[in-house]
Every structure is written in structure tokens, then in C-alpha cells.
Amino acid sequence: MTDQKPISQEKIPSRGENYSEWYNQLILKSELADYAPVRGCMVVRPYGWALWENIQQALDRRFKATGHVNAAFPLFIPLSFLEKEKEHVKGFSPELAVVTIGGGEKLEEPLVVRPTSETIIGYMYSKWVKSYRDLPILINQWCNVVRWEMRTRMFLRTLEFYWQEGHTAHSTSAEAMEETRRILDIYTRFATDEAAVPVIPGRKSETEKFAGAVSSFTIEGMMGDTKALQSGTSHFLGQNFAKAFNIQFLNESNQLQNAWTTSWGLSTRFIGAIIMTHGDDQGLVMPPRLAPIQIVIVPIARSDEEKARVMPVVEQLRQALAEFRLKVDDRTEVTPGFKFNDWEMRGVPLRIEVGPKDVEKNVITVARRDMPGKAGKSTLGMDQLAPQIAGLLNEIQANMLAKATTFRDAHIHDPRSYDEFKQVVENGWALSWWCGSLECEAKIKEDTRATTRCLPLEQPAGAGHCIVCNQPAHEKAYFAKAY
RNA sequence: CGGAGCGUAGCUCAGCUUGGUUAGAGCACUUGGUUUGGGACCAAGACGUCGCAGGUUCAAAUCCUGUCGCUCCGACCA
Known part of the structure; x- marks a missing residue:
């Protein structure tokens, strides 16, 4: 079908x-x-x-x-x-x-x-x-x-x-x-x-x-x-x-x-x-410190009556959060659900939802871009809002760095042999001893299409043997496929 | 610059093999109405030099040649 x-x-x-x-x-x-x-x-x-x-x-x-x-x-x-x-x-x-x-x-x-x-x-x-x-x-x-x-x-x-x-x-x-x-x-x-x-x-x-x-x-x-x-x-x-x-x-x-x-x-x-x-499968994820829009506010109101209750709170938020790069998405032609997905794709770090239920309880609902779905949603009281939001953005910033670092470190390998080396650079980086010769570097490139990315400033103590030719080597290098 | 693929509505594509009325669909867009807490719905409407240039033909989105662009894979590189 x-x-x-x-x-x-x-x-x-x-x-x-x-x-x-x-x-x-x-x-x-x-x-x-x-x-x-x-x-x-x-x-x-x-x-x-x-x-x-x-x-x-x-x-x-x-x-x-x-x-x-x-x-x-x-x-x-x-x-x-x-x-x-x-x-x-x-x-x-x-x-x-x-x-x-x-x-x-x-x-x-x-x-x-x-x-x-x-x-x-x-x-x-x-x-x-x-x-x-x-x-x-x-x-x-x-x-x-x-x-x-x-x-x-x-x-x-x-x-x-x-x-x-x-x-x-x-x-x-x-x-x-x-x-x-x-x-x-x-x-x-x-x-x-x-x-x-x-x-x-x-x-x-x-x-x-x-x-x-x-x-x-x-x-x-x-x-x-x-x-x-x-x-x-x-x-x-x-x-x-x-x-x-x-x-x-x-x-x-x-x-x-x-x-x-x-x-x-x-x-x-x-x-x-x-x-x-x-970036993830939902789209961009902007680091809060560089994000063009740090916070997007999505007002939720069905009727004029609800609008009359919600919009003043939105205005109040706009003033309370003036120190941030903030956008109010007041489009009427799309539903809140659409807006959630839209801003997630654009990577806005923090979304604030304000609806009748929030207004009633004197809270706002916030959703973190770095934690998709329910896990990233919570409610905040209206007092001391700016410091609370600043704290959240800092948390997001730190979490993003931690996540990216964990991912990277999980894909950096220290292969024991050249055979293993050829395998790991298929889906990650190799940090290996290298004798420094053009021949070994060229061989790696030819065998694997991985290139020498750099000789890191931070070098391990001691010396080792070149991953390719087994000759004495005094520096380690990162090898990887590159853009 | 070599190999492959693709160019038809803003987007995704059908139609091309086997040429033939006025070129289609879904989404997006416009208007009206109902909606709105995780990608709304109904109705009406608008939108095309079929990438471009030649050629074949009574007739070309469809066949041929060239060209431009994009994507992917190589070589080269921030």
C-alpha cells in the first residue's frame, strides 16, 4: 500500500x-x-x-x-x-x-x-x-x-x-x-x-x-x-x-x-x-552563550478571555527577562505544538510556556533543549525569575560541554596494533605513537583515509613505538577522517 | 577535476519508457470559519517560461546534443 x-x-x-x-x-x-x-x-x-x-x-x-x-x-x-x-x-x-x-x-x-x-x-x-x-x-x-x-x-x-x-x-x-x-x-x-x-x-x-x-x-x-x-x-x-x-x-x-x-x-x-x-535528530542545539535567541516564550491561550489573562504575564516576563536574548512567539496561525517543534529545530536553549494553568498557579513551564521531551520540562515560580533562568542557561551550557566531551572521549581510541588502528579510525579517532615520518603518515592516509589531525600539546610521559613501522616514537598524534 | 545521481509550483515528488487537449498530487501559501498545553480541521482560492540553450518533429516536460546548478563518492583544501 x-x-x-x-x-x-x-x-x-x-x-x-x-x-x-x-x-x-x-x-x-x-x-x-x-x-x-x-x-x-x-x-x-x-x-x-x-x-x-x-x-x-x-x-x-x-x-x-x-x-x-x-x-x-x-x-x-x-x-x-x-x-x-x-x-x-x-x-x-x-x-x-x-x-x-x-x-x-x-x-x-x-x-x-x-x-x-x-x-x-x-x-x-x-x-x-x-x-x-x-x-x-x-x-x-x-x-x-x-x-x-x-x-x-x-x-x-x-x-x-x-x-x-x-x-x-x-x-x-x-x-x-x-x-x-x-x-x-x-x-x-x-x-x-x-x-x-x-x-x-x-x-x-x-x-x-x-x-x-x-x-x-x-x-x-x-x-x-x-x-x-x-x-x-x-x-x-x-x-x-x-x-x-x-x-x-x-x-x-x-x-x-x-x-x-x-x-x-x-x-x-x-x-x-x-x-x-x-545537533540532534530534532535539529540544532545552540549553546546558550552564543545562541541568537536564548529564550523563546510560547503563550498558550485559546479564547480572548484566556489571552487577556496570559498576555499580561508574557509582557511581565519580557520585562523581567530583558537581560536575555528573548523572543515571544505570538503567531496565531500555528499551534503551540508546532511552535515547540519549530524552536527545537532552531536550537533555542530554553522555551517558556505560559498558559492559563500556569497563570492560575503563578508559575511558568520551562523546557530545556538539551534534554528533549518530558525530562527537560519543569515549572518555575515567578520570584527571582531572572537568576533562576540564568542558572538554567548555565546548566544547559555546562551540560552541553559535558555531553560533547563524553561523546568525544568515548570515540578516541588507543589501538594496540596497526590492524586495530585501521578499525578504530572507521568510527572514531586514534591517539597513537607516531615516528613522525612522511612514509608512515602517507601509508595511514592511503590505507584508511584518516589523516594526522594534530600532535596534541598535552603529550603522555615517556616514549613508544610508531603504530605503523614500530620504530621508536617520542610523540603521540591524533589520526581521524576529517572534513 | 574524475565517477555516479538529480533538476517539473515555495518544499517533497508523480508524469518521461511508448511525444498528442488546458501539466498533476500532498505539504506550504492566501481568505473565511472552527481550533490552540507536543507538528489542528473544514471550505474556497492563488501559485509553473517543466534548470537554461540549441536540435529532431505537424507537435517536446517527454527524444537528441550542449550547458549550468545541486547532492553523493574519490583527488585537493579553513
Whole structure:
């Protein structure tokens, strides 16, 4: 029989049956983003952008607190700039968008649409830096960049994306390295404290590091399908870009020196991390600290008479909870049941229901997004409401981090043999001794499609033997399939 | 860029094999009414250059060629 029920527009596939579809449809239906009429490009819709703005604020606050300032550099970069750093151009040339015509005329020199701004900022720094007294220079910019990717996915990899890129120059190697690590720490704390996304900070392997960097550092998060997502990166560039762009200064002893530079970025890809770390089969789950809407109030009233009793309470709540990002869903054309599902899909951390029964008892009903169904419902008295709600949101935030951490740790394995290694990276991560050789790394990738995610900063004591070749190894690395 | 699949109403799709009146359904949308504590119901209505461009034909959503886009799988990557 073909008596299948029509699928409501709000329903999304479960994560189990098709993780990719779950991800794509969730983004569209929750109105975070939509496809643009250009291949591989997306429109970040107001709900998605509100989330990004909260991410921006949380990061920007931390950057400013550590002495960084914001500025804006051009979108266009002379092609020759890219070519000045050998590794850099090698890494980026396949994915450049190049402008060859301007104002109807063929350009003297093609302009690339920035894939990242090390080169043009390096050029400017060389003009600005003359003396050790000009250092350090600590600039960040919030902007969009373009990389011509082959295979795109919303938020995770689009031709154009939004990010911040910090670029700093220092007089000593140690200071530049300190900066690189300071930012990695900011990213780590932002991810854990604000987004409730547990991440592992570590160093990238030689093959995985940024084109032109001496060393790259990353925060790696585990998504709901156990794949890894590089969620933010901080690079120690050594003197590579200083040499390419003549960022030189006279030190205290009147000697000409090359500066030491860093760069670091976190992009709208992080929205993908939030979606895939916390989302469940009902939809998004937003961490309270970043949620565009922290609380939604659903009034329940059948008749005008009930409305007259309920709505004043709703208004009272709106005022009492003014410190939160709050929305009152007063739509009359949909039922409360519909609204519950709708806001759950959009991931609002806390829902408040106010109906005649609540008004009568002088309480409100609250439902936690992190605990679906009856388990997350309770009633609250009206006194001291704001502190009660703040407490609940904190609890949700903490619970989300705990849940994600438990999930992650349950999928990190310490395989005994290479055979076991090959098995565990099918559905999780392996933390294994690695001799550091390119051969073993390449073999792993070929055998399993898992890549070296990072060499975690936190290393076990002692030494061991490489999981592949059994040679002595002094560092452990995370290996996983990655986005 | 290689392999596969898909483009018909806002969404999910039927129709295409075997060309033939005015291209359909469910959901969503609009209006009216009844509803509303976990995805309401009844009635009426509006919504289409069948992705785009060529070609074959008396006639193309349907057949052919090209092209663009999306999804999935590889190679590459924040």
C-alpha cells in the first residue's frame, strides 16, 4: 500500500540514516543559510549571521583584551605578491580567483581576490616597521576571503567565507611563538567556554601545516559522526614572510633584523562545528552563550478571555527577562505544538510556556533543549525569575560541554596494533605513537583515509613505538577522517 | 577535476519508457470559519517560461546534443 504520510516541511532526516542530508537540510530549514545562485557560495541568513555576530563578539573581546586592534586591508591583492613566498603560492595557486579585467580594460597585472592576507599585510608591515620600537604589531581583520574549492559544503567549505585573520610581527622568535600559542589558547577557551565545543589543541604535521608557515597549530573538534573538524588555526610563520616582504627593523644594537610573524584565523566554518557537535535528530542545539535567541516564550491561550489573562504575564516576563536574548512567539496561525517543534529545530536553549494553568498557579513551564521531551520540562515560580533562568542557561551550557566531551572521549581510541588502528579510525579517532615520518603518515592516509589531525600539546610521559613501522616514537598524534 | 545521481509550483515528488487537449498530487501559501498545553480541521482560492540553450518533429516536460546548478563518492583544501 502507498499510504505513506506526507512529510511535513519541518521534518529533517535523522543523523543515523544520512548524516550529510541531516546537516544540509537542517541548515536550510533552520534558516541559518541558503544556497546562493553561484556555485559553491552561500547566503548567511539573519539567524546564521546573528550566531556569527555572537561568535565575533566573543572572540573580538578576547583579542582586544590581549592588545590586538582591528583594521581592514584590501580585497584585491596583486598576483605578484602571492608569488613572493614560494611555499605560500604553491599552496594557494590552485584555488585562486583572479581578476584580469577592470572597467572594461585588461589589467596590467592580474589581481587575486584574497584567499588570505599574509602577503598584502606583509607588504604594509614592511612600510610600517623600521625600528624595534615599532614592534610588536598586532592587527586583526574581520573579512571575507575566496578560495576556489572543488567540493563545497555549507559553512564547512564554500568558495567565499567569513573569518577573522590576525597578523602580528615581533622582534624575536620566542615572542612570535608565544603569540601563536596565546591565540591557540584563546581559540581553545572560546570553543570550550562559549561554544561548548570541546577541542584538542595541537601542532599540525609537516604535511598538514599552512602553506608558508614554519609550524601550524590547530584546535580539532569531533563532530557527531566522529569525523574531525579543524576549527581554528594559529601559525608561526618564522621569518618566511618577513624575508619575502622585507619586514626589517633595527634592533637595540643598530643591527638590521627580519621580523618574526604569525597569522591566525577562525572562520564561519565554526558554525558547522556548533551544528555538528551539538545537533540532534530534532535539529540544532545552540549553546546558550552564543545562541541568537536564548529564550523563546510560547503563550498558550485559546479564547480572548484566556489571552487577556496570559498576555499580561508574557509582557511581565519580557520585562523581567530583558537581560536575555528573548523572543515571544505570538503567531496565531500555528499551534503551540508546532511552535515547540519549530524552536527545537532552531536550537533555542530554553522555551517558556505560559498558559492559563500556569497563570492560575503563578508559575511558568520551562523546557530545556538539551534534554528533549518530558525530562527537560519543569515549572518555575515567578520570584527571582531572572537568576533562576540564568542558572538554567548555565546548566544547559555546562551540560552541553559535558555531553560533547563524553561523546568525544568515548570515540578516541588507543589501538594496540596497526590492524586495530585501521578499525578504530572507521568510527572514531586514534591517539597513537607516531615516528613522525612522511612514509608512515602517507601509508595511514592511503590505507584508511584518516589523516594526522594534530600532535596534541598535552603529550603522555615517556616514549613508544610508531603504530605503523614500530620504530621508536617520542610523540603521540591524533589520526581521524576529517572534513 | 574524475565517477555516479538529480533538476517539473515555495518544499517533497508523480508524469518521461511508448511525444498528442488546458501539466498533476500532498505539504506550504492566501481568505473565511472552527481550533490552540507536543507538528489542528473544514471550505474556497492563488501559485509553473517543466534548470537554461540549441536540435529532431505537424507537435517536446517527454527524444537528441550542449550547458549550468545541486547532492553523493574519490583527488585537493579553513
